[in-house]
Amino acid sequence: MTRLLASILLLLPLVLHAAAPVYPFETPGQERRFHALTQELRCLVCQGESIASSNAELAADLRTEVHRLILAGKSDEEVVDFLVARYGDFVLFKPPVKASTYLLWFGPFALLLVGIGVLLGVVRQRRATPALSAEERALLDEEGRE
Amino acid sequence: MKQKLIPLLIFLLIASVLGVGLTLNPREVPSPLIGKPAPEFTAPTLYEPERTISRADLLGDVVAVNVFASWCVACRDEHPYIMALAQHYDVPVYGLNYKDTRQAATEWLAQMGNGYAGIIYDPAGKVGLDWGVYGVPETFILDRRGVIRYKRIGAIDARLLKDEILPLVRQLRAEAP
Numbered sequence: 001m002t003r004l005l006a007s008i009l010l011l012l013p014l015v016l017h018a019a020a021p022v023y024p025f026e027t028p029g030q031e032r033r034f035h036a037l038t039q040e041l042r043c044l045v046c047q048g049e050s051i052a053s054s055n056a057e058l059a060a061d062l063r064t065e066v067h068r069l070i071l072a073g074k075s076d077e078e079v080v081d082f083l084v085a086r087y088g089d090f091v092l093f094k095p096p097v098k099a100s101t102y103l104l105w106f107g108p109f110a111l112l113l114v115g116i117g118v119l120l121g122v123v124r125q126r127r128a129t130p131a132l133s134a135e136e137r138a139l140l141d142e143e144g145r146e
Numbered sequence: 147m148k149q150k151l152i153p154l155l156i157f158l159l160i161a162s163v164l165g166v167g168l169t170l171n172p173r174e175v176p177s178p179l180i181g182k183p184a185p186e187f188t189a190p191t192l193y194e195p196e197r198t199i200s201r202a203d204l205l206g207d208v209v210a211v212n213v214f215a216s217w218c219v220a221c222r223d224e225h226p227y228i229m230a231l232a233q234h235y236d237v238p239v240y241g242l243n244y245k246d247t248r249q250a251a252t253e254w255l256a257q258m259g260n261g262y263a264g265i266i267y268d269p270a271g272k273v274g275l276d277w278g279v280y281g282v283p284e285t286f287i288l289d290r291r292g293v294i295r296y297k298r299i300g301a302i303d304a305r306l307l308k309d310e311i312l313p314l315v316r317q318l319r320a321e322a323p
Binding site for chain 2: 044045047057058061062065084085086087088089090111114118121125
């Protein structure tokens with residue numbers, strides 16, 4: 001009896017998966033592109049997630065749109081341009097390198113250089129501090145003996 | 147002595163940049179449509195399914211396009227301000243009924259009041275997608291030539307009306323047609 005019950009319980013996951021919409025494609029290449037693209041595009045509602053993984057309704061809408069565009073023969077670049085034209089650069093996980101994002105892309109390196117510069121400056125300053133003169137050393141030796 | 151202040155100054159610079167970042171809202175994604183002509187569309191109206199409304203209907207005056215839905219809680223909050231914009235300040239407000247059903251939307255409007263000059267019925271969100279809608283409510287301001295000049299993500303309130311929307315409408319109305 002318990003084995004029967006156990007078997008049923010173990011098989012349940014096969015039928016209990018939520019009904020996921022199927023995106024049919026004409027070629028496996030299209031399907032691969034769909035998966036790649038939807039993982040690179042941000043869900044604007046759940047902003048840390050891609051439209052591939054997000055459960056938000058907007059993500060489902062955008063997946064449907066990407067599916068439609070791929071079937072219509074659009075290239076990856078055209079699909080991305082379509083969404084960026086409507087939602088802006090933020091829909092891309094990887095921001096484009098343009099004037100408004102120079103600070104974002106190069107800022108950390110610039111800060112690193114500043115940090116190294118400060119470090120070098122401090123090290124150089126320390127070395128420049130004069131060592132104890134003969135008199136001061138003698139004074140210290142005396143105090144040490146007392 | 148002054149050299150010792152440099153790390154402190156660098157820290158203050160970084161802290162102030164990050165501090166400004168804390169005040170920014172990542173939900174307010176800037177729209178790429180500002181300054182561009184409003185997207186072309188043709189859709190049935192909410193009340194009369196046989197009648198269609200399209201982009202051409204929005205031209206000729208400074209208008210607002212307000213994305214709303216009966217299931218949207220914040221739309222209830224902003225409703226009095228949308229009504230004020232339409233009725234008190236004489237700005238034609240077109241509704242974009244987004245991902246809703248005719249029945250729910252008409253019931254909602256019957257209850258809340260309908261100040262819209264026309265309502266686009268967009269149950270699948272197709273029109274919304276072209277306008278870059280990702281949340282409800284959203285409000286666009288278009289100039290006479292149908293160029294989108296302003297987008298507000300989230301409910302509008304008295305402060306926004308007073309500080310941003312009404313001055314913009316006045317400015318746009320003063321522009322040559």
